[in-house]
Amino acid sequence: MDSNCSRLRILFADDEHTTREIYKMCSERAGWQYKVVADGKSAMSELAQQSYDVLITDLVMPELNGLELLKAVRRRDANQAVIVITGRAEPLDLVELLREGAADILQKPVDYESIEQSVRRVLAARREKDCLNHIYRLALYERTVYELTCTDLFNQKFPLPIAERLYRGGKIDLNTKFKLELAFQEALTNSVEHGNLELESAWKEIIDEKGLDRYTLVGRQRMQDPRYSGRKVWVTIEYDRQRLCIVIKDQGTRPWRKTESKRSAQVTQCFGRGLSLIHRIMDQVTFNEDGSEITMVKRLDC
Amino acid sequence: MEFPTQIIGDKGYIKVQGDLDSEQSGEALRKSFNDLFDRGKRTIVLDLGDVQVINSYGIGKVLMCYKRLKAENGVLMVKPLQGFVKETFELLMLDKLLPVES
Numbered sequence: 094m095d096s097n098c099s100r101l102r103i104l105f106a107d108d109e110h111t112t113r114e115i116y117k118m119c120s121e122r123a124g125w126q127y128k129v130v131a132d133g134k135s136a137m138s139e140l141a142q143q144s145y146d147v148l149i150t151d152l153v154m155p156e157l158n159g160l161e162l163l164k165a166v167r168r169r170d171a172n173q174a175v176i177v178i179t180g181r182a183e184p185l186d187l188v189e190l191l192r193e194g195a196a197d198i199l200q201k202p203v204d205y206e207s208i209e210q211s212v213r214r215v216l217a218a219r220r221e222k223d224c225l226n227h228i229y230r231l232a233l234y235e236r237t238v239y240e241l242t243c244t245d246l247f248n249q250k251f252p253l254p255i256a257e258r259l260y261r262g263g264k265i266d267l268n269t270k271f272k273l274e275l276a277f278q279e280a281l282t283n284s285v286e287h288g289n290l291e292l293e294s295a296w297k298e299i300i301d302e303k304g305l306d307r308y309t310l311v312g313r314q315r316m317q318d319p320r321y322s323g324r325k326v327w328v329t330i331e332y333d334r335q336r337l338c339i340v341i342k343d344q345g346t347r348p349w350r351k352t353e354s355k356r357s358a359q360v361t362q363c364f365g366r367g368l369s370l371i372h373r374i375m376d377q378v379t380f381n382e383d384g385s386e387i388t389m390v391k392r393l394d395c
Numbered sequence: 396m397e398f399p400t401q402i403i404g405d406k407g408y409i410k411v412q413g414d415l416d417s418e419q420s421g422e423a424l425r426k427s428f429n430d431l432f433d434r435g436k437r438t439i440v441l442d443l444g445d446v447q448v449i450n451s452y453g454i455g456k457v458l459m460c461y462k463r464l465k466a467e468n469g470v471l472m473v474k475p476l477q478g479f480v481k482e483t484f485e486l487l488m489l490d491k492l493l494p495v496e497s
Contacts, residue, residue, distance in 0.1 A: 366455065370450075370487065
């Protein structure tokens with residue numbers, strides 16, 4: 094056992110007495126500092142008072158089960174490593190556990206080797222992540238340009254990698270990361286749907302006898318038409334330590350006029366919500382003359 | 396795909412699952428809402444507790460439900476919001492529009 098592992102603090106949560114005894118034996122053999130609790134609520138209380146390198150929790154527990162505990166813990170601290178022990182998980186359960194951020198999933202029965210190896214894996218992954226986070230903190234300037242098609246973007250999410258890097262480098266908090274990603278997605282959607290595909294917002298309220306709105310119907314039709322779907326979107330993302338600047342340009346002709354006003358009092362209307370979100374999130378939003386290019390700037394408090 | 400629904404007394408409940416940001420999830424919401432609406436429910440509660448992301452598209456679908464109920468003197472409510480969904484609602488002041496069922 095290397096010295097890195099022996100200084101670890103591990104919190105175990107399991108409602109079965111026999112399993113809790115196994116965890117105690119494992120921890121003493123590995124030289125870990127540890128605490129063993131019998132339920133999810135006790136685990137939450139313990140985490141509120143002390144920090145632990147890893148939480149190892151059973152999936153099936155009364156009151157607060159392992160999945161609910163995982164969600165609650167990750168919501169409180171996105172960096173908390175959680176290993177989930179499951180006896181009879183269905184594939185969908187496993188997908189959800191991974192989606193909620195479980196660092197590893199072990200199947201019962203567990204023994205010393207499987208727990209120790211899992212903790213090692215989680216520790217190694219965290220070291221790699223910490224190394225990358227350190228590199229991200231050192232970045233002074235970055236500029237990336239993407240050329241995308243409607244097919245790349247229609248009904249799909251295109252990620253904002255710089256937001257993840259800024260968050261992991263400690264430049265922005267999780268709240269700001271979320272808002273930047275949301276503003277970016279809204280602007281991309283506007284460029285594709287209102288720009289390149291020339292879909293009008295008012296069509297969202299024209300519903301046919303099958304319950305389908307005109308906006309969705311025409312969108313699908315135009316995605317099959319190369320005159321629309323072949324149009325491109327260019328994304329330029331520029332970062333220096335003071336600000337993040339995102340420029341999105343499309344090839345739409347825009348038969349209507351785009352406004353820049355913040356529509357704060359008209360939330361129930363069928364248009365402008367995306368733009369309203371963008372204005373509320375970013376510090377500066379401007380358009381070019383024909384509305385085919387949006388520039389969004391977020392000042393960073395670095 | 397539809398979201399699970401439940402009727403308790405005179406209220407209908409929709410448990411939205413996954414993110415509310417795509418045509419698929421919007422269609423699921425529409426179907427679940429129509430199911431309760433067609434069964435005469437005019438107070439409908441959305442449970443967004445499992446939703447991590449909602450964008451303007453998803454909000455548009457929520458507002459379509461709001462407008463249909465309002466047209467018949469009904470009410471669209473939400474379960475207590477949290478996390479990023481709560482933030483998004485507050486950004487657009489939807490938290491002032493939709494009452495919270497405690």
